[in-house]
Amino acid sequence: MGIIDVNHLSKQYFIAKRQEGMWGAVRSLFHREYITKTAVEDVSFSIEAGEMVGYIGPNGAGKSTTIKMLTGILVPSAGDVTVGGLVPYRERQKNARQIGVVFGQRSQLWWDLPTIESFELLKQVYAISDQQYRKNMDTFTEILRLDEFYQTPVRQLSLGQRMRADIAASLLHDPAILFLDEPTIGLDVVAKERMRTFIQEMNQERGITVILTTHDMADIERLCKRMILIDQGRVMYDGGLSKIRDRFGKSRILIVDLEKDTQLQVQGAELIRSEGNRKWLRFNREEITAAQLIQQVSIQADIQDLSLEEPEIDSIIRQMYEEGLSVG
Amino acid sequence: MSFSSWVRGTRLYFHMVAASIRAQMQYRYGFFMNILGWAMSYAGTAVTMWVMLYSFQSLEGWSFWQLIFLFALAVLSWGVCVIFFFHFRSLDQYILNGTFDRFLVRPIHPFFHFMAMKFDVGAFGQLLFSIAAVTLAYIQLGLDWPFWKWGVFTSAVIGGTLIQGGILVLISAIAFWTTRSERFYWVVMFPAKSMMNYPLSLYPRAIQWVVTFILPFAFVNYLPALLLLDKPHPSFSSYWGAFSFAVGLVFFSICYQIWMMGLNRYKSAGS
Known part of the structure; x- marks a missing residue:
């Protein structure tokens, strides 16, 4: 059994047809027409503790939906999923303590406050001890140079700075598993490299299991020995990177x-x-x-x-x- | 929930609230203008009432200062409600841009987390105005309440906060189904609140029933004011005004349950 086990996981959405205007909104409260869309279909995989896996596929392939089911945000339509022995959607809060999540395009930090304050709030949210907080902050500050923008409000950070802050924030409570949804999107070459180095270091030194979705093949090449490729909700390939590159790359x-x-x-x-x-x-x-x-x-x-x-x-x-x- | 988790929750709430206040103070000009703006806009409504009463002498048997009391009582509980719940109306924004998910990847209750995200200091303007207006009305009307009437008054403020907060929670819950909520605030809450500034007996019977038994706005200010100012109503008992707190508690918990149902639907459907 791995740290993450996914068996025949499926997710269907019922998408309501949008109706226009205020009257449409009221009417749609009572009567709606739905279209069924299968986002994830019969997906199975198992990930061992300490692995670093690239979860890739084109837009709309079902990557984010899978991540949302693993983090407990979404309830699956069918199939089983366990993360660290927990069923995420049933024990969402418990699961939240053992995972870290970074959504590349949406910050988890308090937008209007100096960056350091988000860390202090997360310390409270996760009930992190002073000792653990100080230890992690020292490490992250040293590698990610967070001190350059501690006092800057999050909304004024550059994208690269914001991503550094976001990933540090996601690791503050020492999660065993880290989910990264497009962690390098929009970053310049230097910032990308810094991000990759940090992810690699956390995986090697702390043994954190990392699942990352990305569009950037270079992320995968640099970080992952294994990749799971999905398209239209189905797993198309699960295995080493070299094989697929020799064949198709x-x-x-x-x-x-x-x-x-x-x-x-x-x-x-x-x-x-x-x-x-x-x-x-x-x-x-x-x-x-x-x-x-x-x-x-x-x-x-x-x-x-x-x-x-x-x-x-x-x-x-x-x-x-x-x-x-x-x-x- | 154990005692220690309550203590932790309360501490966490204060930490997040303090952060929210600091965030609002980042925009210093906006911070003060917000407070001043609210106070001024309510004072404006009070002046309108004065002008109106100046020509009519009384409205449905309510004198100017009685009307001010009725109005200020609604503004007082609305002020408290705004502090805690006003940001619920824009839940749709969080859902649409995907930031709502962050409330679901943290080890705390999502309702609590969302509630603690904002502590709206603009409401101090409402409180400032309403406390001054209630005090003035109390003096002008020569009131001298016994202890139990202060109890009714307190129950009206807390109950009114829960009732109006409940409606904001209900409006926000709509976003889980339709991904829209803010517009419902302007269509439902805003007109209903303006209506409550005047004696309920002005309005048709059907409306009086709706705001008493379905969306219990009447318990926010009208019914408690009847009791506190010893005024009669043709069909309602004046003692109904004593039940604001109980009505608020029940109504709010229903709205909260609906919000949690909406959250479950969000979790199975996404946005």
Whole structure:
């Protein structure tokens, strides 16, 4: 048995058709029409204590719904879920003590107050002892440099600062499990890296089990040995990252800015987009190297600037559909 | 719930309330204008009453100072209610932008947590106005209440707070089903409150019944005022005014239950 066990978990939403205006709102109190939408369908997985797992999929795949069921916010329609031996929706408050949650786009902190005050309030909310509070604050301050903005109201923090504060706040009560919903979304490269380092450190040094949802493949590559890929509510893949990347992650996109707009004739690559002087070329790295491709281009035109793009999770999933799902 | 969890809950409430006050004081200008604004707007209503009474002498057998008393009693309990419950009307905002979920990932009761999120200091304006107005009316009317009448008065303030708070809780609960609540406040609560500034006997019988037996606004100020000012009513016993606290308690707990039903529905449906 793992620290998190999910068995045949499903969640259906009944979405009311919206009716317009004040009268519509009143009428919808008495009579509503519903559409059933399956957000999560027959999902099963087990996560061991100390694991760091990437839970990924495109928008609307059911990631957030699963996280909400694991944190006790939502009650499942069918199936079982246990977190640290508890059924989250039945023992929500008890479960809340053993988990930390960060929703990347929504702060959990007190918006109008100096950042430090949110920490002090959370100390009260979770009944954290003085000793434990001081110990954690010292550690987090040192790694995340929280002292740079202790006195700044949360609403005035930059996104990077806010995320640092948010993740520190989620760990203040020493949770065994940490849920991170898009922890690096919108951050710049430096802030992303700092975030990843911190997550890794917490996992290695404190043995915290981490489940993170993300759009950014680099997060997964850097942090997770295992990933669970879901799409349209179903698990499509559960396993190591290397396997899926070897199979589907071969394509790369080279973006070049040319001196002037030129019709490119390249072999082993496909021109997928063109905007003025900027060209997008997709190639398979097993058939041609980036260096060979750049060489081909530079013969035909002067290159001002170039960059390489890794395939995004959406395109990997698209490819999985096209080429069949037999990865496991 | 054990005694120690009550103590912890109370301590936590005060911590969060203090934080909310500090948050409102971040905007110093707004902080004072809010208080002043509320006091001024109620004083404005009182002036309107004076102008009206100046030409009519009395309204439904109520003199100017009796009317002021009736009005100020409603404002007093509304002031207390605003402090604790006014932010409930905007629960829909929390649900729509997803911040309501934070109340569900913490180890405390979500109703309590949401209630403690704001302690509206703007209401001090209402309290300031209403205490001054009640005092003036008491002197002008030459009242000299026995002990039990002070009990009725206190019960009216606490009961009135619970009744109006209950309605705000009820309005906010609508958001769990429809993701809207603020507009219901302006459609239901706001007109009902303006209506309660005047003697209930002015209004049609049907309305009098609704605000007595369904949404018990009458127990906020009208019925207690009848008893406290020794005024008769054609069909209601004047002793009904003594039951504000009990009515408030029952009404509030019904509204709270409905709120918790809404929360359960939110947990099974999401937003």
